[in-house]
Amino acid sequence: xxxxxxxxxxxxxxxxxxxxxxxxxxxxxxxxxxxxxxxxxxxxxxxxxxxxxxxxxxxxxxxxxxxxxxxxxxxxxxxxxxxxxxxxxxxxxxxxxxxxxxxxxxxxxxxxxxxxxxxxxxxxxxxxxxxxxxxxxxxxxxxxxxxxxxxxxxxxxxxxxxxxxxxxxxxxxxxxxxxxxxxxxxxxxxxxxxxxxxxxxxxxxxxxxxxxxxxxxxxxxxxxxxxxxxxxxxxxxxxxxxxxxxxxxxxxxxxxxxxxxxxxxxxxxxxxxxxxxxxxxxxxxxxxxxxxxxxxxxxxxxxxxxxxxxxxxxxxxxxxxxxxxxxxxxxxxxxxxxxxxxxxxxxxxxxxxxxxxxxxxxxxxxxxxxxxxxxxxxxxxxxxxxxxxxxxxxxxxxxxxxxxxxxxxxxxxxxxxxxxxxxxxxxxxxxxxxxxxxxxxxxxxxxxxxxxxxxxxxxxxxxxxxxxxxxxxxxxxxxxxxxxxxxxxxxxxxxxxxxxxxxxxxxxxxxxxxxxxxxxxxxxxxxxxxxxxxxxxxxxxxxxxxxxxxxxxxxxxxxxxxxxxxxxxxxxxxxxxxxxxxxxxxxxxxxxxxxxxxxxxxxxxxxxxxxxxxxxxxxxxxxxxxxxxxxxxxxxxxxxxxxxxxxxxxxxxxxxxxxxxxxxxxxxxxxxxxxxxxxxxxxxxxxxxxxxxxxxxxxxxxxxxxxxxxxxxxxxxxxxxxxxxxxxxxxxxxxxxxxxxxx
Amino acid sequence: xxxxxxxxxxxxxxxxxxxxxxxxxxxxxxxxxxxxxxxxxxxxxxxxxxxxxxxxxxxxxxxxxxxxxxxxxxxxxxxxxxxxxxxxxxxxxxxxxxxxxxxxxxxxxxxxxxxxxxxxxxxxxxx
Numbered sequence: 001x002x003x004x005x006x007x008x009x010x011x012x013x014x015x016x017x018x019x020x021x022x023x024x025x026x027x028x029x030x031x032x033x034x035x036x037x038x039x040x041x042x043x044x045x046x047x048x049x050x051x052x053x054x055x056x057x058x059x060x061x062x063x064x065x066x067x068x069x070x071x072x073x074x075x076x077x078x079x080x081x082x083x084x085x086x087x088x089x090x091x092x093x094x095x096x097x098x099x100x101x102x103x104x105x106x107x108x109x110x111x112x113x114x115x116x117x118x119x120x121x122x123x124x125x126x127x128x129x130x131x132x133x134x135x136x137x138x139x140x141x142x143x144x145x146x147x148x149x150x151x152x153x154x155x156x157x158x159x160x161x162x163x164x165x166x167x168x169x170x171x172x173x174x175x176x177x178x179x180x181x182x183x184x185x186x187x188x189x190x191x192x193x194x195x196x197x198x199x200x201x202x203x204x205x206x207x208x209x210x211x212x213x214x215x216x217x218x219x220x221x222x223x224x225x226x227x228x229x230x231x232x233x234x235x236x237x238x239x240x241x242x243x244x245x246x247x248x249x250x251x252x253x254x255x256x257x258x259x260x261x262x263x264x265x266x267x268x269x270x271x272x273x274x275x276x277x278x279x280x281x282x283x284x285x286x287x288x289x290x291x292x293x294x295x296x297x298x299x300x301x302x303x304x305x306x307x308x309x310x311x312x313x314x315x316x317x318x319x320x321x322x323x324x325x326x327x328x329x330x331x332x333x334x335x336x337x338x339x340x341x342x343x344x345x346x347x348x349x350x351x352x353x354x355x356x357x358x359x360x361x362x363x364x365x366x367x368x369x370x371x372x373x374x375x376x377x378x379x380x381x382x383x384x385x386x387x388x389x390x391x392x393x394x395x396x397x398x399x400x401x402x403x404x405x406x407x408x409x410x411x412x413x414x415x416x417x418x419x420x421x422x423x424x425x426x427x428x429x430x431x432x433x434x435x436x437x438x439x440x441x442x443x444x445x446x447x448x449x450x451x452x453x454x455x456x457x458x459x460x461x462x463x464x465x466x467x468x469x470x471x472x473x474x475x476x477x478x479x480x481x482x483x484x485x486x487x488x489x490x491x492x493x494x495x496x497x498x499x500x501x502x503x504x505x506x507x508x509x510x511x512x513x514x515x516x517x518x519x520x521x522x523x524x525x526x527x528x529x530x531x532x533x534x535x536x537x538x539x540x541x542x543x544x545x546x547x548x549x550x551x552x553x554x555x556x557x558x559x560x561x562x563x564x565x566x567x568x569x570x571x572x573x574x575x576x577x578x579x580x581x582x583x584x585x586x587x588x589x590x591x592x593x594x595x596x597x598x599x600x601x602x603x604x605x606x607x608x609x610x611x612x613x614x615x616x617x618x619x620x621x622x623x624x625x626x627x628x629x630x631x632x633x634x635x636x637x638x639x640x641x642x643x644x645x646x647x648x649x650x651x652x653x654x655x656x657x658x659x660x661x662x663x664x665x666x667x668x669x670x671x672x673x674x675x676x677x678x679x680x681x682x683x684x685x686x687x688x689x690x691x692x693x694x695x696x697x698x699x700x701x702x703x704x705x706x707x708x709x710x711x712x713x714x715x716x717x718x719x720x721x722x723x724x725x726x727x728x729x730x731x732x733x734x735x736x737x738x739x740x741x742x743x
Numbered sequence: 744x745x746x747x748x749x750x751x752x753x754x755x756x757x758x759x760x761x762x763x764x765x766x767x768x769x770x771x772x773x774x775x776x777x778x779x780x781x782x783x784x785x786x787x788x789x790x791x792x793x794x795x796x797x798x799x800x801x802x803x804x805x806x807x808x809x810x811x812x813x814x815x816x817x818x819x820x821x822x823x824x825x826x827x828x829x830x831x832x833x834x835x836x837x838x839x840x841x842x843x844x845x846x847x848x849x850x851x852x853x854x855x856x857x858x859x860x861x862x863x864x865x866x867x868x869x870x
Contacts (some may be wrong), residue, residue, distance in 0.1 A: 201781065243781060525800075525801030525802055525804065525805055568809075569808055569812070570771075570802075570805035570806060570809040571805060572801070572804075572805065572808065572837070574801070574836070574837055591838055593835070593837035593838050595836060596836070612838070613838060613844070614838035614841060615837040615838060616839065618837065618838065618839075618842060619809060619842060620843075623841060623842070627838060627841055646801070650800075660830070682755075721845040730862075
C-alpha cells in the first residue's frame with residue numbers, strides 16, 4: 001500500500017529514513033494520529049448507525065487508511081535489516097509471528113463475543129456498520145494485528161528473496177509489492193465480481209510466483225541445515241496457512257469492514273508467505289540428494305584456493321614444482337599430476353618432467369610421448385583433454401598404468417608458455433568441464449608463482465654475478481701498476497678505466513735495468529671473473545718472462561705457449577709488447593692481435609703500426625711464430641707512441657657509431673704538437689664528448705709514451721700538417737696484413 | 744633485449760648459419776648453442792654468413808675458436824663469408840684470417856667447401 005505512494009522521491013526518502021530517530025519522529029506521530037482518526041471514524045459510524053456517504057468513505061477514510069498503513073510499513077521497513085537473518089531464523093520468526101497473531105486474534109474475538117446461538121457477526125448486514133462498541137474495538141485491533149503480521153512476513157522474506165540481489169531482482173520485488181497494493185485498492189474501490197477479481201489478481205500473483213522461486217540461498221546450506229529448513233518451512237507454511245484461514249474466515253468480516261483493501265493486502269501477503277514456504281520446501285527436497293556433490297565441489301575449490309596461497313609463498317623453484325603437482329592430487333581433482341618444463345639450463349626447449357605426484361609411479365616419459373603432447377598444448381595455448389587417453393596414439397601406457405583420462409594445461413604467464421601441467425585420472429572420461437576449469441584456474445596461479453620463482457632466481461644469479469664481478473674488478477685494479485716509473489728521456493702517461501663489467505684490460509711497465517723498459521698493453525677476451533684471473537696469469541708471465549727473454553718475438557712466443565695451455569678454448573688475449581732501449585734510442589715492439597699502436601712523430605702524420613700477429617692463445621701450432629712481425633724503430637726526439645685497447649675505438653655515441661680509428665687519427669693530426677700529457681687528456685675528453693656520457697661501455701686503457709721533448713717546429717709545417725686531408729694519412733710503412741677499412 | 748639471432752639454412756651438406764645483429768659477451772651463448780646443435784647433429788661443414796652481422800666483440804670471436812678444433816678433427820671446416828668491413832677488421836686484428844677461411848662471398852665459400860680448401864698460412868712474415 002505504501003509503495004506506490006512513496007515512489008517519486010524514493011531514494012531521498014530511503015536515505016532520510018535510514019536514521020532511526022528521524023524515522024520514529026516523523027512516522028510514529030503520523031501513524032498514531034491516523035490510527036486514532038480511523039478509530040474515531042468507526043466510533044462515529046457506530047453511534048450514527050448509518051454508513052458514511054461513499055465520497056467520505058473513499059476520499060476521507062480510504063485515504064486515511066492508506067496513509068496510516070503506509071507509515072506503519074515504513075516504520076517496520078526501517079526496523080528490519082536489509083540483509084535478513086539466516087533462513088532458519090527467518091522461518092522460525094515467521095512461524096512464531098503467525099501463531100502469535102492468530103492466538104491474539106482468537107483471543108480478541110473471544111471478548112464480548114455475541115451470546116451463544118446468535119450467528120450474526122457484529123455488523124449490520126446491509127450497511128456493514130458496526131453494531132457494538134466491542135466490534136469497533138475488535139475490528140480496529142484485528143486490522144492492526146493483521147497488517148503487522150502481513151508486513152512482518154513480507155519484510156522477513158525480503159532478505160531471502162533478495163539473496164545475491166541484482167538490479168532486476170530488486171525491481172521484481174518492488175513491482176510485486178506495488179502490484180499487491182494496487183490490486184488491493186482496486187478491489188476495495190470497484191468491489192468487483194468474481195471474474196474481474198481474478199483478472200485483478202493475475203498480476204500480483206504472477207509476480208509473487210516469480211519472487212517465490214528466488215531460493216538460491218538453498219545451494220549454500222549444508223545437509224543438516226537443509227533438513228532443519230525443510231522442517232521449519234513445513235511449520236511456517238502450516239502456521240501461515242492457519243492464519244490465512246483465520247483472516248479469511250472468522251476475522252474476515254472485521255477486516256473487510258475495516259478496509260477491503262487492507263484485508264486483501266493481508267491475504268495476498270500471507271499467500272505469498274505460504275507460496276514461498278512451498279517452493280522452499282520443494283527446492284530443499286530436490287536439492288537434498290545433491291548436497292554431498294555440491295559440498296565436495298565446494299571443498300575441492302576451497303582446497304585449491306587455500307593451497308594457491310601456498311603456491312605464492314614458495315620461492316624455491318624445485319619445491320614449487322613439487323607443490324604444483326601435489327596440490328591437484330591433494331585437492332582430489334586429479335589422481336596423478338606432473339609438471340613438464342623446457343630444460344633451459346641446458347639451453348634446449350625439450351620438455352623435461354621436473355616433478356611428478358600421485359597414483360602413477362612409473363616415470364611418465366615411458367608412458368607417453370611427452371614432447372608431442374607438450375608441443376601441442378603449447379601451440380594451442382588451451383587445455384588439451386584426452387578423454388580416452390589409452391586410445392591416443394601418443395600414449396603408450398597400458399590399462400594397468402592408471403592413465404584413463406589425461407588433461408594437459410599450459411602454464412601461461414606474461415603471455416608466454418612456461419611449461420605444461422599434466423593431470424590424470426584412473427578412468428576414462430574422468431574430468432568434467434568444471435574440473436577442467438578448476439585445473440585451468442589453478443594452472444594460471446601456478447604459472448604466476450613459477451614465473452615469480454624464475455624471476456627471483458634470475459635476480460639472485462645476477463646479484464651473485466655482480467658480487468663476482470666486484471671481486472674481479474678489485475683483482476684487476478690491483479694488477480695494474482700502482483706507480484709509473486720515472487725515467488730519463490721517456491715520459492709515460494697511462495690510465496686504465498674499468499667499465500661496469502670486467503673486460504680484462506691490462507697494461508704494465510717493467511724497467512729491466514737502467515737501459516731497458518719492457519711494456520705491455522693487453523686485453524683479455526673472456527667473461528667475468530675468468531678474465532681477471534687470466535690477467536693475473538699474464539701479469540705473472542710479463543713480470544718473469546720479460547726479464548729472461550725481453551725480445552718481443554721470443555717473449556710473445558713463450559707467452560703464447562704458456563697461455564695456449566691454460567686458457568679456455570673461448571678465451572684469448574690480444575697484446576702489444578715492446579722494449580725501449582734507452583742507450584740505443586730504439587723501440588722494438590710486436591703486436592699479438594691487439595689494436596694497432598699509433599706512432600706520432602713531430603714532423604709526420606700519425607701512423608698506425610699494423611704489424612701482423614695472432615692473438616695470444618689462439619694457435620698452438622707454429623703459426624704464431626711464423627706470422628709474428630716485430631719491428632724496431634729508431635727513436636727521434638718528440639716521438640710519441642699511443643697504445644690503447646678496443647674500448648677507445650669501439651665506444652659508441654648515441655647513434656650507435658663507434659669512435660673508430662679515423663677520429664683518433666684526425667685528433668692526433670690536429671694536435672700533433674702536443675706532449676703526452678696533453679694528448680692523453682685530449683683523447684679522453686674527445687671520447688667523452690663523442691659518447692655524450694661519462695661512463696664507458698668497455699674497459700678503456702690508454703698509455704702514451706713520449707721520447708724526449710718535442711723539438712720546436714716551424715709553424716708553417718705545423719699548419720700544413722693540420723690542413724692535410726685525413727685520407728692522405730699514409731699507412732704504416734710496415735706492411736699491414738690487410739688494409740683496414742676503418743682507417 | 745637480445746639484438747642477436749642465428750638463422751639456419753642448408754645448402755646440400757653444408758650448414759649455413761646467418762648471423763644477425765651484434766655478437767658480444769651477452770649474445771655469444773646463442774651462437775654457441777647454434778654451433779653445438781650443428782655438432783650434435785653431426786654437421787661439420789659449417790658456413791657462417793656475416794652479411795647482417797653489425798658488430799662483433801672479442802667474446803664473440805671466442806665462440807669460433809671454441810669449436811674450430813673439433814670441427815676440423817671431424818673432417819669438417821668452419822668458413823666465414825660476407826663480413827662487413829668493420830666486423831672483418833676485428834677478425835683481422837686478431838689474425839683470424841690466418842686461422843679461418845674468411846671469404847668475400849657465400850658462393851666462394853661453397854666452392855672452397857667443394858674443393859676442400861683450407862686457409863694456407865703464410866710461410867714467413869714480412870721483416
